[in-house]
Amino acid sequence: MTATLTNQSTTTSRRRRWSRRLAAPVAIAATLGLAGTALAAEPLEYEQDFSVDTAGWFDSSNGWVGTVTHNASDETATFEGDSSGPFSRFGGYSDTWPADGYTAEIDVYLDPAWSVGEGFDYSVASSRSNGDHLRDFIFHVGVVDEAGVQGLLVNGSNNTDFTTNSFKLLNDNGGDYYVVETAGWYTLQHAFRADAGVLAVDLNLRDADNNVVWTATRTNAGDTVADVVGGNRYGWFNHIEVADGIEVDNHELYLGAPRVAPTSKDDCKKGGFAAFGFDNQGQCVSSVTANSNSGK
Numbered sequence: 001m002t003a004t005l006t007n008q009s010t011t012t013s014r015r016r017r018w019s020r021r022l023a024a025p026v027a028i029a030a031t032l033g034l035a036g037t038a039l040a041a042e043p044l045e046y047e048q049d050f051s052v053d054t055a056g057w058f059d060s061s062n063g064w065v066g067t068v069t070h071n072a073s074d075e076t077a078t079f080e081g082d083s084s085g086p087f088s089r090f091g092g093y094s095d096t097w098p099a100d101g102y103t104a105e106i107d108v109y110l111d112p113a114w115s116v117g118e119g120f121d122y123s124v125a126s127s128r129s130n131g132d133h134l135r136d137f138i139f140h141v142g143v144v145d146e147a148g149v150q151g152l153l154v155n156g157s158n159n160t161d162f163t164t165n166s167f168k169l170l171n172d173n174g175g176d177y178y179v180v181e182t183a184g185w186y187t188l189q190h191a192f193r194a195d196a197g198v199l200a201v202d203l204n205l206r207d208a209d210n211n212v213v214w215t216a217t218r219t220n221a222g223d224t225v226a227d228v229v230g231g232n233r234y235g236w237f238n239h240i241e242v243a244d245g246i247e248v249d250n251h252e253l254y255l256g257a258p259r260v261a262p263t264s265k266d267d268c269k270k271g272g273f274a275a276f277g278f279d280n281q282g283q284c285v286s287s288v289t290a291n292s293n294s295g296k
Helices: 023-031 166-175 272-276 281-293
Strands: 044-048 067-071 076-080 102-110 119-128 133-146 149-157 178-180 184-195 198-206 212-224 229-241 246-255
Touching: 076 229, 102 119, 102 229, 119 184, 133 166, 133 198, 133 212, 133 229, 149 166, 149 212, 229 246, 272 281
Parallel strands: none
Antiparallel strands: 044 246, 067 076, 076 246, 102 184, 102 246, 119 133, 119 229, 133 149, 149 178, 184 198, 198 212
16 A cells, blocks of 8 residues: 555663764764864754653644654654654645756664564655655564564565565565564664666665664656655554554754764875765764763
8 A cells, every 4th residue: 555644662761872963973072162164964854852852742642643842861852653653744845856957864662572564664755846745754663473483583575564564574675675573773764865867775774883784775667856756755664553652763864965973093094084074084083982971
């Protein structure tokens, strides 16, 4: 079934991670007393880190379905639903394709201990250039015990069944799924880009160390960037079937391709600092030091 949005746990701790957009080095530079230095930054269009509230999300409290509960102590949110769930407009829909594309991210705590049949779908949709809905790009996450496969799987497609579908989890993308073996925070990342003039969306699953552990690219030859494709539409949990809901953090949309942070001082050497948006090696090394101390 095509997913089109119409008007219709508390035991984990907040995930404190390096933001993959390059606005992060700006904040770090200010902390380190480098605020006067020009740093490249990808424009941040929308951010909800749940440190204060759940603004920007729609649930049963403001005209939609499901619930979003703010966890003040953890600075996260618990999302609950059924055959549909909360959604966000990322601050507003756009009918304009950004020159360098855009990236949407959300962190979700995934637990292989969930029961068979539990799971959720999460979609980010594109608008058309006339403002109408174009297409959904959906992560499927769920526990299966079928066809000799047992575990929490991640896969993706353009359609949802508004319930955990073991067939999709096992067979979409030619059966190229990911098995989540370790409970923890994972980032569901949608990277919207132009590929030879056609929209391509990379569904990237990143672990807590920012490693891409699974990816799938969804594209349709009719989605031409020059005249059909617009900008972002919504982020939507098409369904949530997990007892007590799922814990969510760090919801963002920014312009440009996904960017990663330097993980070691060696990444900054021999001109490597430029790939991370820094003006010099010293700034890059300082950011590595600051990031290694974050969350402690």
